[in-house]
Amino acid sequence: MLIQEELSLQKKLEILTDAAKYDVACTSSGSERKGRKGTMGNTVPAGICHSFSADGRCISLLKILFTNQCIYDCRYCINRRSNDQIRTSFTPDEVCTLTMEFYRRNYIEGLFLSSGILGSPDYTMELICCTLEKLRTEHRFRGYIHVKAIPGAEPDLIRRAGFLADRMSINLELPTEEGLRTLAPGKSREKILLPMRQIQQGIRQDREELVPYRKAPAFVPAGQSTQIIVGATPESDYQMITAAETLYRGYGLKRVFYSAFVRVNEDRLLPTLPGGPPLLREHRLYQADWLLRYYGFRAEELLSEKRPNFNILLDPKCDWALRHLERFPVEVNRADYYTLLRVPGMGVRSARRVVEARRYGTLDFSDLKKLGVVLKRAVYFITCKGKTMFPVRMDQDGIAAALTGEERRRAWEISEGNAYRQMSLFDDFHIHASPSEEDRAASITGVM
Amino acid sequence: MTVYVCKDDFESILSGIYDAGTSGRKRDDQRLEIWGKREPELFCQYIQVEKDRKKAESVQKTVKKILSPRVFQLLWEVSLSGSPEKADLMYRFLIDGFREGPKILHMLTIPSVSGMLELRRAVFREAHLLTGFVRFGRLQSGILAGSIGPKNDVLILLAEHFEDRLSGESWLLWDEKRDQAAVHRAGKETFLFRGIPEEAGQQVKAAGKQDLFADLWKQFVASVSIEERENRACQMTHMPLRYRKYMTEWQS
Numbered sequence: 001m002l003i004q005e006e007l008s009l010q011k012k013l014e015i016l017t018d019a020a021k022y023d024v025a026c027t028s029s030g031s032e033r034k035g036r037k038g039t040m041g042n043t044v045p046a047g048i049c050h051s052f053s054a055d056g057r058c059i060s061l062l063k064i065l066f067t068n069q070c071i072y073d074c075r076y077c078i079n080r081r082s083n084d085q086i087r088t089s090f091t092p093d094e095v096c097t098l099t100m101e102f103y104r105r106n107y108i109e110g111l112f113l114s115s116g117i118l119g120s121p122d123y124t125m126e127l128i129c130c131t132l133e134k135l136r137t138e139h140r141f142r143g144y145i146h147v148k149a150i151p152g153a154e155p156d157l158i159r160r161a162g163f164l165a166d167r168m169s170i171n172l173e174l175p176t177e178e179g180l181r182t183l184a185p186g187k188s189r190e191k192i193l194l195p196m197r198q199i200q201q202g203i204r205q206d207r208e209e210l211v212p213y214r215k216a217p218a219f220v221p222a223g224q225s226t227q228i229i230v231g232a233t234p235e236s237d238y239q240m241i242t243a244a245e246t247l248y249r250g251y252g253l254k255r256v257f258y259s260a261f262v263r264v265n266e267d268r269l270l271p272t273l274p275g276g277p278p279l280l281r282e283h284r285l286y287q288a289d290w291l292l293r294y295y296g297f298r299a300e301e302l303l304s305e306k307r308p309n310f311n312i313l314l315d316p317k318c319d320w321a322l323r324h325l326e327r328f329p330v331e332v333n334r335a336d337y338y339t340l341l342r343v344p345g346m347g348v349r350s351a352r353r354v355v356e357a358r359r360y361g362t363l364d365f366s367d368l369k370k371l372g373v374v375l376k377r378a379v380y381f382i383t384c385k386g387k388t389m390f391p392v393r394m395d396q397d398g399i400a401a402a403l404t405g406e407e408r409r410r411a412w413e414i415s416e417g418n419a420y421r422q423m424s425l426f427d428d429f430h431i432h433a434s435p436s437e438e439d440r441a442a443s444i445t446g447v448m
Numbered sequence: 449m450t451v452y453v454c455k456d457d458f459e460s461i462l463s464g465i466y467d468a469g470t471s472g473r474k475r476d477d478q479r480l481e482i483w484g485k486r487e488p489e490l491f492c493q494y495i496q497v498e499k500d501r502k503k504a505e506s507v508q509k510t511v512k513k514i515l516s517p518r519v520f521q522l523l524w525e526v527s528l529s530g531s532p533e534k535a536d537l538m539y540r541f542l543i544d545g546f547r548e549g550p551k552i553l554h555m556l557t558i559p560s561v562s563g564m565l566e567l568r569r570a571v572f573r574e575a576h577l578l579t580g581f582v583r584f585g586r587l588q589s590g591i592l593a594g595s596i597g598p599k600n601d602v603l604i605l606l607a608e609h610f611e612d613r614l615s616g617e618s619w620l621l622w623d624e625k626r627d628q629a630a631v632h633r634a635g636k637e638t639f640l641f642r643g644i645p646e647e648a649g650q651q652v653k654a655a656g657k658q659d660l661f662a663d664l665w666k667q668f669v670a671s672v673s674i675e676e677r678e679n680r681a682c683q684m685t686h687m688p689l690r691y692r693k694y695m696t697e698w699q700s
Contacts, residue, residue, distance in 0.1 A: 009664065010663065010664055010667055013664055013667055013668060013671070014667055014671050017667075017668050017671035017672050018671045018672075020672075021671070021672045021673070021674055022674065034612060035612040035613050035614075035615050036615070037615050037616075037635060038615060038616045038634075038635050039615070039616050040613070040614060040615075040616050040617065041613060042612050042613045044579075046576075048576070048579050048580040049577075049580045049686070050580040050581070051580070051581070051669060051687065051695070051697060052682075052683045052686045052687045053669060053672050053673035053683070054673040054678050054679075054680065054683060055673045055674050055675075055677040055678050055679050055682075055683075056677075056679035056680075056681070056682025056683045056685075056686065057673075057674075057677075058686065059669065059672060060580075062668070063672060098664070101661045102661065102664075102665060102668075104584065104592060104614070104617060105583060105584045105585065105586070105592065105659070105661060105665070105696070106580075106582050106583060106584050106594070106610075107583070107661075107665050107668075107696070109580070260677070262674060262676045262677070276676055276677075277676055277677060279677065353556055356554050356556060357554070357555065357556035357557050359554065360551060360554060360555045360557075361555070361557060363557065367556075367557040370556065370557060370559075370562040371556055371557070371562075
């Protein structure tokens with residue numbers, strides 16, 4: 001291992017950005033803090049994207065590692081101990097300078113500080129805390145800070161960081177204990193969940209304290225998040241969203257991020273992915289995640305042991321609706337908000353607008369368009385004044401075909417097994433006899 | 449058809465609405481336009497609207513009293529839009545508003561209402577994007593300078609945002625298209641100016657190029673992308689080309 005101390009700031013930035021980029025969390029949301037006269041920085045609840053990188057991901061925070069040295073040897077990680085590459089480390093002052101100068105020029109919304117484990121978890125966490133303290137007190141920085149809690153670090157250190165940061169995260173990386181054992185020797189589920197629980201309790205305590213004029217900083221005001229790698233281990237989508245649901249309900253997490261596995265290391269235990277990272281799968285998981293957080297769905301409504309993976313051709317909501325046609329169509333002028341939310345083509349915003357607008361008059365299909373409802377999808381599942389837009393037969397095959405297009409429906413049926421069957425001459429009529437010589441000849445000449 | 453042609457500012461539009469509303473003509477026989485945004489038509493009588501504070505204040509008072517202060521706020525927000533239809537839309541919206549009363553804001557299926565809200569959304573969408581896309585560069589004098597060229601007149605919204613965020617810095621933000629600038633001195637208030645000298649404009653435009661930290665920023669933007677996931681189309685949807693020429697990481 002080559003440890004370089006004397007690199008230029010530019011080179012360090014290159015290496016330590018490159019090493020941090022596989023962490024997908026980029027959001028700067030969830031925290032509202034006004035600026036203070038004479039200082040720099042505030043935060044806005046919705047977060048702000050400052051740029052977009054060539055892979056289409058938002059750049060909001062200065063996402064860097066403090067150091068890319070690490071005592072662990074996780075197989076999926078580019079910074080694993082056994083990788084032969086240049087290792088370097090920022091100093092706290094360098095991190096502060098970069099953050100302040102970038103923020104001043106409106107390049108960034110704040111700092112995302114992660115790190116490899118240098119020496120021990122405690123030592124690393126201490127370094128991170130020092131850096132953040134410098135930034136908050138010496139430089140009086142009031143912008144957004146997202147910081148990693150290092151698993152295994154002293155609870156006191158994690159607490160200290162929590163009062164300096166807006167958001168904290170600990171990456172679960174793999175949703176099952178087994179996955180962790182094979183790919184991340186040295187880490188265990190317990191070790192990761194312990195600090196997560198600590199932060200959750202810290203946040204709860206902080207909220208319960210009734211201080212009317214508080215001067216003390218809040219504890220992790222933007223909540224905590226985590227990340228799960230998709231496609232490095234054979235876990236199903238069902239296992240992933242069940243894990244996510246547990247984290248949302250049991251640990252009060254704000255966000256679970258999904259990261260399509262990118263094979264950065266040669267290792268026989270890692271899957272080869274000839275088609276590139278599983279981006280479509282990642283996309284479906286995010287869609288489902290949205291349904292869990294904002295649409296009142298539960299994991300077992302979307303998937304089950306028997307149907308453990310999402311459909312390639314249909315988004316999870318359409319897929320759910322097709323399997324529950326008995327609940328549709330719903331009458332837009334009467335259905336309650338949560339029923340509307342379950343209609344494909346309606347989102348949180350359009351459902352709210354529908355509820356608002358119908359108080360002042362009956363809605364028709366042309367009105368829905370103005371309210372932002374995607375009729376292309378919604379039209380099969382709703383009625384206005386008791387009528388569908390055009391005659392729709394409530395059958396799975398027909399609607400599925402319309403939603404996905406005839407060509408893609410085949411692939412869909414394959415992944416669905418018998419759920420929605422296309423009529424096939426031979427299967428439906430149980431003809432098993434092999435064709436005769438005459439049949440063969442006829443099939444060539446075309447004369448029957 | 450009688451067309452009231454207003455200058456592109458809130459007071460002029462309100463004066464136009466006042467003139468149209470008190471003309472005694474049928475509403476379908478008259479409309480409002482923004483000066484210079486539309487080709488003149490035959491068989492139209494064009495009336496140049498004089499900006500008049502008294503008329504504007506009269507409209508303001510009536511709207512606030514009969515409808516609500518929120519409706520007036522909406523009028524102001526829509527007046528920032530870059531759409532050539534906005535003045536006429538505001539006029540039609542007020543006609544519907546005076547018929548329906550304060551509940552007009554919730555009657556989303558009325559075309560003028562959904563049109564107004566659509567324009568407002570566009571204004572705030574662009575302002576929100578620009579709170580992230582604005583780039584400042586350090587000038588030799590130490591001032592942070594940046595330029596924008598937005599479709600909607602969002603400078604005032606951005607100025608409010610940066611006044612809170614960078615209150616301890618001296619900065620200048622210039623809307624190149626409308627030749628307006630917001631100037632803030634460290635710890636002081638922010639002022640809006642109309643027109644800056646051409647030489648200063650050149651300097652502001654080039655501010656990002658001379659800055660030492662620009663290279664570090666470009667390095668960061670290049671390094672943070674994952675090669676295996678490259679997706680230029682996605683990048684394009686989120687960050688359209690028209691913003692890029694003002695952004696440090698896209699300037700060579």
